[in-house]
Amino acid sequence: MTLHAPLIEQTSAFGGNALLLTGPARVGKLELAYAIAAAQNCSGARGMYGEACGNCPSCHAFAAGAHPDLLLVEPRTTTTTGKAARRKLIPVGAILEGRDKAREYETHVFEFLEVRPTFERRVVIVVGAEYLGQEAANALLKLVEEPPHRAMFLFIAEDLKAVLPTIVSRSARLNVAPASDREVARALVQAGLAADEELVAFAAGRAGVLGGAEQVRAALNDARELDEALQTGLLTTLEHAEALEKRWDAAWHPEALRWVWRTRLPHQRARADTALDALQTALEAYASPSLSFQVFALRLREAFGEG
Numbered sequence: 001m002t003l004h005a006p007l008i009e010q011t012s013a014f015g016g017n018a019l020l021l022t023g024p025a026r027v028g029k030l031e032l033a034y035a036i037a038a039a040q041n042c043s044g045a046r047g048m049y050g051e052a053c054g055n056c057p058s059c060h061a062f063a064a065g066a067h068p069d070l071l072l073v074e075p076r077t078t079t080t081t082g083k084a085a086r087r088k089l090i091p092v093g094a095i096l097e098g099r100d101k102a103r104e105y106e107t108h109v110f111e112f113l114e115v116r117p118t119f120e121r122r123v124v125i126v127v128g129a130e131y132l133g134q135e136a137a138n139a140l141l142k143l144v145e146e147p148p149h150r151a152m153f154l155f156i157a158e159d160l161k162a163v164l165p166t167i168v169s170r171s172a173r174l175n176v177a178p179a180s181d182r183e184v185a186r187a188l189v190q191a192g193l194a195a196d197e198e199l200v201a202f203a204a205g206r207a208g209v210l211g212g213a214e215q216v217r218a219a220l221n222d223a224r225e226l227d228e229a230l231q232t233g234l235l236t237t238l239e240h241a242e243a244l245e246k247r248w249d250a251a252w253h254p255e256a257l258r259w260v261w262r263t264r265l266p267h268q269r270a271r272a273d274t275a276l277d278a279l280q281t282a283l284e285a286y287a288s289p290s291l292s293f294q295v296f297a298l299r300l301r302e303a304f305g306e307g
């Protein structure tokens, strides 16, 4: 989707080494980061905003998901003892091979940047810059200030205040704002998808929803079916809970359920949200999924006052 194509124009003239893309969840920051990386490496005829051509060797490598000059760094969820205290972190082991004791990262930033670019410019995308640990950030600073072979850093964060000041001060900031409903509808049509009203409203301007349009639609249907089942018998409710367990997509189902509940009374919604939080916590703690979904369905029936 090219919802944020006009922002690419701002970055094509950008001579610095580091950009910090901020904006709400699923607004399309990662898609934009990929588009910037593609534009920086494209050797073909550009689009009106300087977008990558889509046809040159570099663009083909991007489309195949195997671009030699792109490195994506993501946080890992660390589990300390027991169920509690699971937290996300980008450890120093992501940056320096020698410090990756647990061998969690296949490619490390420092070693990645020692190699010359195959095309124009090596690009490191750091997803969740707010999860950069102090040690990892320190290891990055020199690379960000004087990147080997003109490499570029794209830091992505939802919460600017949570990003270490050393990173913020060395990056030019680009705010990625939600698009209008009309732009979302147009992008859906351009992608050959139906621009139904519910999907556009659910997207609320977030390009990230468009990329998963089919999954979002499926999740909305499941959520609605469960909601309807709650108003019938207990057995039907439990059957739907079982079906939901099999189809559960942690990326979209929670938000789809909340969307379906949005017209409920506030106290009902609050109780349903609590039940959903409990389900997600149970699933993260690897509790028995089938039991967790049954409990969830029963708590929903209570929340909405039927049964």
Ligand SMILES: [Zn+2]
Pocket: 041, 042, 043, 044, 045, 052, 053, 054, 055, 056, 057, 058, 059
């Ligand atoms: Zn190209």
